[in-house]
Amino acid sequence: MLCRIIFLVIVVAIIQSVKVDAQTPGYKIYAIPFARSGYPFTAADWAQGGSKSEKLDITFSVWLIKSSTGRCILVDAGFERDMEDAKDFQLNYYVRPDSALRPLGIKPEDITDVIISHPHWDHIDGVSLFPKARFWMQKDDFDYFVGRAWQEPKDTGGFAKRDVRKLIELNLAGRLKLINGDNQQILPGIKVFTGSKHTYGSQYVLVTKASRPTIIASDNIWIDANLRQLLPPVKGGTLSSAGYVAAMKRMKTMVKQTKYIIPGHDGIIYKRFPAVGNGIVEIR
Numbered sequence: 281m282l283c284r285i286i287f288l289v290i291v292v293a294i295i296q297s298v299k300v301d302a303q304t305p306g307y308k309i310y311a312i313p314f315a316r317s318g319y320p321f322t323a324a325d326w327a328q329g330g331s332k333s334e335k336l337d338i339t340f341s342v343w344l345i346k347s348s349t350g351r352c353i354l355v356d357a358g359f360e361r362d363m364e365d366a367k368d369f370q371l372n373y374y375v376r377p378d379s380a381l382r383p384l385g386i387k388p389e390d391i392t393d394v395i396i397s398h399p400h401w402d403h404i405d406g407v408s409l410f411p412k413a414r415f416w417m418q419k420d421d422f423d424y425f426v427g428r429a430w431q432e433p434k435d436t437g438g439f440a441k442r443d444v445r446k447l448i449e450l451n452l453a454g455r456l457k458l459i460n461g462d463n464q465q466i467l468p469g470i471k472v473f474t475g476s477k478h479t480y481g482s483q484y485v486l487v488t489k490a491s492r493p494t495i496i497a498s499d500n501i502w503i504d505a506n507l508r509q510l511l512p513p514v515k516g517g518t519l520s521s522a523g524y525v526a527a528m529k530r531m532k533t534m535v536k537q538t539k540y541i542i543p544g545h546d547g548i549i550y551k552r553f554p555a556v557g558n559g560i561v562e563i564r
């Protein structure tokens with residue numbers, strides 16, 4: 281009798297786990313370039329100890345995580361063209377981030393969620409382009425961005441006042457979800473992690489339910505050389521060099537191949553994955 285009960289319990293457990301698995305959507309992940317710098321940057325400009333002869337194609341991207349059930353999640357929102365800080369990058373290509381999604385058949389109002397990796401202008405300024413989205417941000421990052429950063433001594437590098445106003449409006453409209461720290465599952469098959477201190481509470485995204493587990497690191501890894509050589513970024517790239525390197529080491533334990541850890545600004549990733557048109561690649 282006991283054996284039969286144990287057997288039944290096991291069978292029920294298996295059926296339950298299969299059901300849960302079937303309910304968790306499988307995702308396709310796309311990297312979408314919306315701007316490129318024409319300035320001849322080298323790895324040494326971005327990574328401490330990086331090579332002066334390693335030329336970079338500095339690219340600005342958003343990443344789309346698309347479920348089979350109609351959920352469209354963006355990681356970061358990019359920026360709008362009139363952003364003053366963009367001038368320093370001598371852009372030779374720009375298409376507004378919402379328009380950059382069109383070749384995938386995605387309209388701005390199709391975006392259901394935007395995970396904000398951190399509130400620098402090039403990642404957050406585009407929030408107003410996605411009228412139906414709910415936004416996800418680390419609570420510590422939000423508090424710092426809208427409050428403490430603007431107190432003396434100011435610590436506002438990479439922050440734009442207009443973006444602070446946009447975030448406050450989203451919060452007032454009930455469209456902002458604040459996440460409490462590291463290792464949080466925020467959506468089925470999607471977890472976020474902190475620790476690199478690119479900004480006060482910057483986060484990266486692990487997609488577990490995809491053809492391969494994939495990390496969208498955004499600027500928690502600026503360029504491929506940071507990850508390849510475990511180099512911290514140059515000044516201004518983190519509040520903790522040790523934290524930044526430790527986060528990269530930790531990311532490597534979460535995926536099978538480092539190819540599936542996607543840095544924020546290195547155009548090399550567009551050569552590593554299959555092209556699907558208009559410069560977009562599918563990360564698989």
Ligand SMILES: [Zn+2]
Pocket residue numbers: 400402403499544545
């Ligand atoms: Zn950036």
